[in-house]
Amino acid sequence: MIWQIEIVILIIVIILAIGALSVKDLLGAAILFGAYSFMMCLLWAIMGAVDVAFTEASVGAGVSTVLFVAAVFRTSRRTED
Amino acid sequence: MKIGGLILVVILGSVLIYGSLEFPPWGDPVSPASSHLSPYYIETSVEDTSVPNLVTAVLADYRGYDTMFETIVIFTAGIGCIFLLRIFRKEETGTRLYRHIATGITLRIEKGGKFPETSAAFERIDSVWVPHDLIVKTTCRLIVPFIQIFGLYVIAHGHHSPGGGFQGGVILGAAMILYAVAFNLRSAIQRMGERLTVMLSTLGVFIYAGTGVLCMLLGFNYLDYSALASLLGVDPVTAHSHGILIVEIGVGIAVMAVMVTLYYNLASAGKHDEGL
DSSP: OOHHHHHHHHHHHHHHHHHHHHOSBHHHHHHHHHHHHHHHHHHHHHTTOHHHHHHIIIIIIIIHHHHHHHHHHHSOSBOOO | OHHHHHHHHHHHHHHHHHHHTTSOOTTOTTSHHHHTHHHHHHHHHHHHHOOSOHHHHIIIIITHHHHHHHHHHHHHHHHHHHHHHOOOSOOOOOOEEEEETTTOOEEEEOTTSOOOSSOSSEEEEOSSOOOOOHHHHHHHHHHHHHHHHHHHHHHHTTTTSSOOHHHHHHHHHHHHHHHHHHSOHHHHHHHSOHHHHHHHHHHHHHHHHHHHHHHHHTTSOTTOGGGHHHHHTSOHHHHHHHHHHHHHHHHHHHHHHHHHHHHHHHHTTTSSSSOO
């Protein structure tokens, strides 16, 4: 695998993780977490774990983002701290 | 408090990184994990189970217990979500919004008014304003069957390609969630009610555990699919392949139903009335 792509994806993963923790808007945090899951999915695929990548794409980036958005919709959009 | 948490996270994180320095390098052929068990799986899985995808063979056959209890964990998550969020008592109906389909006029009916529940000329809309969404509805109506067929393909083709019960079940559940998002929660519940989802999630776990019990009744070990050879009329190796398919179907049904249950309860805050 081309190592430059791997480095770029790893950096994006770290940026997205910090962003998802620090952003005040919880809907934005949910979207960032979905993007984080998708980048992790790419990393699994690069490492050859295609089944894990598939699970990450469907569960992490797909359904769990929807569940987060549903929970934000029913509670509050701004975080307290 | 925040500073304390940060210090704790930094200390634990550095301990974790320090611990992972001892790990063997990625893909190291002489590491313990790939020098004892992996060669056995790689060499004998096709002879044992006639399943080309090694991951599926390990997941559903060699490590059948593990996958069964993973399914039970997901089932427990669904049941726990119902117990935490679901509001069973009937609430008094408050203000409701109805849209006259032909003209697009929205009616606001206060408590005590007469609701046009069965009228074909009105459709009920959620209390936050819902715009006309012909494009979204039509697109979803077109795309949902294809998503469902892809989910079935992922479940059934897990022997040869990446995928299996978990992924296929999640895709099937996502199709239902997409339907609920594009239309509304009530029409999704009409198609797939709460009772049905709970029954299906139980059925999925029952299929998995029941296959194991069936193997025991036929005189073999729990989840030893060779026992199914006499029932299915195939040789024991092919019986492993068929047994894996049966438990994957069980996992798929359970995961699909639990995902839909989670969405229903989260999106409607347990009331199953108005959703996302």
